[in-house]
Amino acid sequence: GQQVMQIPQYQHVQEGEDFTTYCNSSTTLSNIQWYKQRPGGHPVFLIQLVKSGEVKKQKRLTFQFGEAKKNSSLHITATQTTDVGTYFCAEDSGSARQLTFGSGTQLTVLP
Amino acid sequence: DAGVIQSPRHEVTEMGQEVTLRCKPISGHNSLFWYRQTMMRGLELLIYFNNNVPIDDSGMPEDRFSAKMPNASFSTLKIQPSEPRDSAVYFCASSFDGGGYTFGSGTRLTVV
Numbered sequence: 001g002q003q004v005m006q007i008p009q010y011q012h013v014q015e016g017e018d019f020t021t022y023c024n025s026s027t028t029l030s031n032i033q034w035y036k037q038r039p040g041g042h043p044v045f046l047i048q049l050v051k052s053g054e055v056k057k058q059k060r061l062t063f064q065f066g067e068a069k070k071n072s073s074l075h076i077t078a079t080q081t082t083d084v085g086t087y088f089c090a091e092d093s094g095s096a097r098q099l100t101f102g103s104g105t106q107l108t109v110l111p
Numbered sequence: 112d113a114g115v116i117q118s119p120r121h122e123v124t125e126m127g128q129e130v131t132l133r134c135k136p137i138s139g140h141n142s143l144f145w146y147r148q149t150m151m152r153g154l155e156l157l158i159y160f161n162n163n164v165p166i167d168d169s170g171m172p173e174d175r176f177s178a179k180m181p182n183a184s185f186s187t188l189k190i191q192p193s194e195p196r197d198s199a200v201y202f203c204a205s206s207f208d209g210g211g212y213t214f215g216s217g218t219r220l221t222v223v
Contacts, residue, residue: 035212041216042202042214042215042216042217043154043202043204043212043214044214045211045212045213047211048210048211088154092209098156098159098166098167099144099212100156101146101154102153103153104153104154
């Protein structure tokens with residue numbers, strides 16, 4: 001199936017700094033979802049993006065879907081220690097309604 | 112709602128033994144997924160049910176793995192015989208009509 005490439009694999013930031021993770025696909029995506037997994041925990045659904053160029057915000061988190069629907073990003077403003085975890089994008093292959101997860105970006109926030 | 116419930120939380124078993132993982136999806140969700148997570152391979156989809164019917168099991172590693180969903184509120188993933196390379200965290204997730212997935216807390220399986 002389709003694959004989304006996610007970068008970076010790891011990111012260390014000082015508390016208060018911003019953070020961005022990117023997902024890229026070689027093919028057009030019907031939609032994309034984002035998840036957060038805390039260390040030792042399970043993935044938790046954050047948001048779904050469907051429309052070309054869509055931008056959604058959740059407090060300090062900003063999610064974007066590219067105009068061509070081939071890439072997406074998650075930006076966290078002024079990171080906090082509670083943001084620690086691995087952030088996954090996941091692409092929906094459409095008709096199959098099953099998600100393929102990216103490799104994730106592991107965020108460490110240094111106090 | 113208690114969310115997606117998985118049992119057991121941890122399982123340690125000897126190579127060659129049968130392992131059965133259990134999942135209770137969220138009531139009303141019509142899709143159920145089994146994922147496996149390892150450091151090397153990340154989150155891998157094993158099998159997907161829609162309305163209790165297996166739709167895609169192409170991710171099941173081999174014949175040692177089998178999954179059932181006898182009704183809308185219960186699913187099992189069985190490994191027989193288990194091998195050390197099956198050690199991983201196994202997640203069950205459910206969703207409704209292509210919406211966001213709700214994951215269970217997972218079963219950490221260790222095969223020695």
